[in-house]
Amino acid sequence: MNAILNAENLVRVYRARRGPFAKVHPIRAVDGVSLNVAAGETLGIVGESGCGKSTLGRMLLGLDPAHEGRVLFDGTPLPPLGTAAWRRSRAEIQMVWQDPLAAMDRRLCVAEQIREPLDIHVIGTARERQDRIEELMGAVGLRKDQASAFPHELSGGQRQRVVIARALATAPKLLICDEPVSALDVSIQAQIINLLRDLQLGMGLGMVFISHDLNVVRNLVDRVAVMYMGRIVEEGPTEAVFFEPEHPYTKALISSIPAPGRLLDPDLIITGDPPDPANRPKGCAFHPRCSAATEQCRHDAPQLRPTAQKRTAACHLVGTSTQSATT
Amino acid sequence: MIRFVATRLARSLMTILAVMTFAFVVLRLSGDPAKVMLGPDTPREAVDAFRQQWGLGQPIWAQYFHYLGAIFSGDFGMSMRDKSPALQLVLERLPATLIVTVPALILQVTIGVSAGVFAALHRGSIVDRGVIVLSILGFTIPSFVMGLLLVLVFAVTLHWLPSGGSGTWAHAILPVITISVGWIGSLARFSRSATIEVMGQPYIRTAMAKGVHWSDVVWRHALPNAATPIVTLVGFMVGSLVAGAVVTETIFSWPGMGRLLISSVANRDLAVVQCIMLLVAAMMVCTNLIVDLLYGWLDPRLNARHEN
Amino acid sequence: MSIVSPGKRKNVLPLSVGLSLVWLALMLFLAFFADLLKPYDITTMDLASRLAPPLSSGHWLGTDELGRDVLSRLLQSIRVSLFIAFGATLISAAFGTTVGFLAARFGGWVEQLVVLMADFQAALPFLIMSLAVLAFFGTSMWLLVVLMGFYGWERYARIARGLALSANAQGYAAATVQLGATPSRVYLRHILPNVASTLIVSMTLSFPDIVLMESGLSFLGLGVQLPETSLGNMVGFGRDYLTTAPWIVLSPAVIIMLTTLAISLAGDWLRDTLDPTLN
Numbered sequence: 001m002n003a004i005l006n007a008e009n010l011v012r013v014y015r016a017r018r019g020p021f022a023k024v025h026p027i028r029a030v031d032g033v034s035l036n037v038a039a040g041e042t043l044g045i046v047g048e049s050g051c052g053k054s055t056l057g058r059m060l061l062g063l064d065p066a067h068e069g070r071v072l073f074d075g076t077p078l079p080p081l082g083t084a085a086w087r088r089s090r091a092e093i094q095m096v097w098q099d100p101l102a103a104m105d106r107r108l109c110v111a112e113q114i115r116e117p118l119d120i121h122v123i124g125t126a127r128e129r130q131d132r133i134e135e136l137m138g139a140v141g142l143r144k145d146q147a148s149a150f151p152h153e154l155s156g157g158q159r160q161r162v163v164i165a166r167a168l169a170t171a172p173k174l175l176i177c178d179e180p181v182s183a184l185d186v187s188i189q190a191q192i193i194n195l196l197r198d199l200q201l202g203m204g205l206g207m208v209f210i211s212h213d214l215n216v217v218r219n220l221v222d223r224v225a226v227m228y229m230g231r232i233v234e235e236g237p238t239e240a241v242f243f244e245p246e247h248p249y250t251k252a253l254i255s256s257i258p259a260p261g262r263l264l265d266p267d268l269i270i271t272g273d274p275p276d277p278a279n280r281p282k283g284c285a286f287h288p289r290c291s292a293a294t295e296q297c298r299h300d301a302p303q304l305r306p307t308a309q310k311r312t313a314a315c316h317l318v319g320t321s322t323q324s325a326t327t
Numbered sequence: 328m329i330r331f332v333a334t335r336l337a338r339s340l341m342t343i344l345a346v347m348t349f350a351f352v353v354l355r356l357s358g359d360p361a362k363v364m365l366g367p368d369t370p371r372e373a374v375d376a377f378r379q380q381w382g383l384g385q386p387i388w389a390q391y392f393h394y395l396g397a398i399f400s401g402d403f404g405m406s407m408r409d410k411s412p413a414l415q416l417v418l419e420r421l422p423a424t425l426i427v428t429v430p431a432l433i434l435q436v437t438i439g440v441s442a443g444v445f446a447a448l449h450r451g452s453i454v455d456r457g458v459i460v461l462s463i464l465g466f467t468i469p470s471f472v473m474g475l476l477l478v479l480v481f482a483v484t485l486h487w488l489p490s491g492g493s494g495t496w497a498h499a500i501l502p503v504i505t506i507s508v509g510w511i512g513s514l515a516r517f518s519r520s521a522t523i524e525v526m527g528q529p530y531i532r533t534a535m536a537k538g539v540h541w542s543d544v545v546w547r548h549a550l551p552n553a554a555t556p557i558v559t560l561v562g563f564m565v566g567s568l569v570a571g572a573v574v575t576e577t578i579f580s581w582p583g584m585g586r587l588l589i590s591s592v593a594n595r596d597l598a599v600v601q602c603i604m605l606l607v608a609a610m611m612v613c614t615n616l617i618v619d620l621l622y623g624w625l626d627p628r629l630n631a632r633h634e635n
Numbered sequence: 636m637s638i639v640s641p642g643k644r645k646n647v648l649p650l651s652v653g654l655s656l657v658w659l660a661l662m663l664f665l666a667f668f669a670d671l672l673k674p675y676d677i678t679t680m681d682l683a684s685r686l687a688p689p690l691s692s693g694h695w696l697g698t699d700e701l702g703r704d705v706l707s708r709l710l711q712s713i714r715v716s717l718f719i720a721f722g723a724t725l726i727s728a729a730f731g732t733t734v735g736f737l738a739a740r741f742g743g744w745v746e747q748l749v750v751l752m753a754d755f756q757a758a759l760p761f762l763i764m765s766l767a768v769l770a771f772f773g774t775s776m777w778l779l780v781v782l783m784g785f786y787g788w789e790r791y792a793r794i795a796r797g798l799a800l801s802a803n804a805q806g807y808a809a810a811t812v813q814l815g816a817t818p819s820r821v822y823l824r825h826i827l828p829n830v831a832s833t834l835i836v837s838m839t840l841s842f843p844d845i846v847l848m849e850s851g852l853s854f855l856g857l858g859v860q861l862p863e864t865s866l867g868n869m870v871g872f873g874r875d876y877l878t879t880a881p882w883i884v885l886s887p888a889v890i891i892m893l894t895t896l897a898i899s900l901a902g903d904w905l906r907d908t909l910d911p912t913l914n
Contacts, residue, residue, distance in 0.1 A: 090815030570762035
């Protein structure tokens with residue numbers, strides 16, 4: 001399989017302290033995650049706040065080193081952070097950030113922002129870089145006269161386009177997007193999502209799309225992985241997961257998406273608060289909030305197992321054959 | 328809330344301690360404290376007695392604690408010139424300084440803030456423009472120049488007011504004006520921009536949309552919120568009042584603490600200098616503490632943050 | 636610093652700022668060439684024409700009570716006062732920025748120490764502290780410059796620390812690292828220019844304050860000492876002759892006022908041009 005990205009059993013642990021006198025709790029922000037992304041494919045990672053998806057995104061980039069496990073890019077392990085090899089690899093792996101204003105040096109105008117990766121990796125002559133900037137600006141839908149504008153003079157959607165153009169300047173093979181549209185208006189979100197999809201098709205990019213918003217994810221990704229408390233609880237092709245979710249958490253998430261004309265199913269509404277990462281429940285991490293929890297769920301943590309064609313789920317109640325519950 | 332008060336209190340005490348340590352170190356560095364505090368022509372026995380009393384033969388850390396003890400018991404040494412305890416000398420002059428600084432403070436705050444708020448609520452009017460121009464003048468003209476100008480105009484040319492000295496309340500008028508003018512300008516400008524910013528906030532528009540009466544909007548919604556940044560200025564103001572007093576008392580030959588400080592510095596009467604410095608620091612620390620507590624009380628967001 | 640792309644809007648220079656810059660250039664010129672420009676030495680006494688009014692023969696700005704030429708003393712004063720103010724501003728900025736960066740880098744007790752120092756500074760009005768130091772150590776020009784150099788360092792420290800901290804995890808520094816930049820590129824091309832523009836603006840804010848502070852001290856007789864002369868010094872000594880010979884006081888006073896006004900106006904404009912995000 002020509003995977004552009006392989007993540008194997010990634011673990012990252014934070015040591016957190018409640019107060020100056022409390023004990024130190026290790027928090028497993030990412031707890032044994034494995035995934036693959038093929039060239040030209042988009043993988044979505046969804047979950048609530050605090051499930052570890054942003055940390056996972058940073059680990060895939062190599063910004064947060066893995067305490068256990070490893071990340072392979074194009075077949076080779078990622079170089080360690082801070083080395084020249086790591087810096088060179090940035091031409092192939094790029095990131096689109098949640099807050100575009102914070103991700104840009106406010107002193108540089110749009111053209112300078114997009115130009116920076118070309119300067120860093122010494123790509124092309126000055127003339128060629130200028131041409132590339134124009135080409136990228138056109139590709140993301142910015143007008144030529146906006147080249148001399150500053151980030152604070154642009155709208156949220158325009159800023160994000162600049163960030164995307166900058167990320168694509170070196171023609172990377174993999175793009176990691178961490179909540180890229182969460183800060184934007186709903187109508188602009190659709191535009192940016194369409195833009196990302198068009199760019200991906202045109203450039204054959206691999207993409208990882210991290211979001212808490214299922215609607216957004218549904219329209220863009222080929223496969224989706226659902227995360228809960230640092231682990232992937234379900235993974236599969238988008239339409240399959242959305243149409244027939246297997247894990248109780250996924251079912252509840254999907255059924256909570258408001259749809260006109262349909263009442264929410266009270267049985268599937270998740271009860272309780274999002275869990276405290278420092279206080280992980282024994283057994284299945286989801287069992288305190290799961291309406292179908294059994295005795296086994298309270299003691300044994302379920303492993304991620306294949307349940308159907310190209311699908312996996314981590315739940316005792318989901319069998320490998322026909323026992324998958326349908327809504 | 329208790330935590331907030333406690334931490335602020337602790338910080339204030341640390342600061343006062345730091346100032347006292349600073350005084351101690353500087354005193355030691357500038358030469359033999361005995362000679363420095365007592366003057367060159369003090370008889371030998373008096374010098375020895377002083378050394379004994381202040382424990383100057385002992386190791387430095389013992390001297391330090393001795394020094395702290397002396398300060399806390401009110402012993403700041405003897406004034407070289409007057410041969411009386413420094414503290415007593417300073418306290419004698421304190422009322423005169425208060426007579427000019429307290430009215431100045433009241434004047435500054437009332438005129439400055441109301442002018443600024445008025446200007447903000449009537450933007451573009453003559454008052455507004457006037458306030459802006461006057462405030463620029465206020466912080467560009469140094470207080471000593473202002474004082475001299477006032478003397479030139481009111482005392483020398485118009486003969487309305489005396490040019491110096493003390494005795495009648497008329498003598499106090501020019502000093503009070505000199506001290507307060509600069510800050511009236513700054514406060515007006517600051518209040519103006521604080522009020523403008525508050526009036527532009529969404530919750531003001533909401534209040535008006537709900538039909539709240541204009542004066543209620545101003546008094547119950549806008550001003551309390553504008554008050555917070557203005558209150559933080561109070562700490563700076565008090566400090567500069569003291570500095571202003573020093574210059575003003577010199578210009579007008581007003582017999583207050585400020586003039587005492589100048590003459591003591593000129594004569595190297597270090598006991599008095601040290602005494603004034605420590606008293607001023609203590610007063611400033613208290614003022615800053617009160618301002619901080621007031622600020623925390625006024626702005627409930629800060630309260631919530633400190634309660635975590 | 637900021638790379639200007641073709642087609643960028645030029646900032647229109649307001650008249651007031653233009654005049655301010657002209658005035659400041661004039662002051663700098665006078666300060667530099669004071670030695671060449673002054674008609675007399677500052678201590679030369681023309682006892683025959685004491686307290687001569689301006690435009691008397693040989694004395695454009697008149698003379699003082701000892702027959703010394705006011706113009707010469709004024710030029711020298713400009714030089715001395717500006718020299719002290721520049722020196723002090725640079726010391727203050729360098730010290731404050733370094734301390735701020737250290738606090739941001741190390742945190743912990745380093746930061747607590749800096750906070751304590753700032754609290755200490757806030758506890759004593761600067762004038763009072765300066766007077767105390769001058770009382771204990773005597774007045775010398777170098778001591779004065781160093782002393783003034785402690786004015787306002789907290790402002791630079793706070794700015795430097797804030798900007799260094801905010802250019803981290805979620806900020807453009809991390810984004811630039813993710814683009815593949817070396818650490819030196821991040822510091823030299825991004826963090827430092829961002830800090831520099833704010834610092835320079837801060838310097839223009841504290842420069843007039845230092846001029847006023849030194850003038851005040853000299854006026855009180857405790858700053859610049861005779862035979863050297865400074866703007867505040869001249870006002871102080873001319874005080875006794877306010878009624879009989881006001882030009883002795885007025886000429887340095889006018890210089891002080893116009894110069895501080897010019898720096899304030901120019902500083903505001905500079906902030907607007909250097910930092911496009913604040914308006």
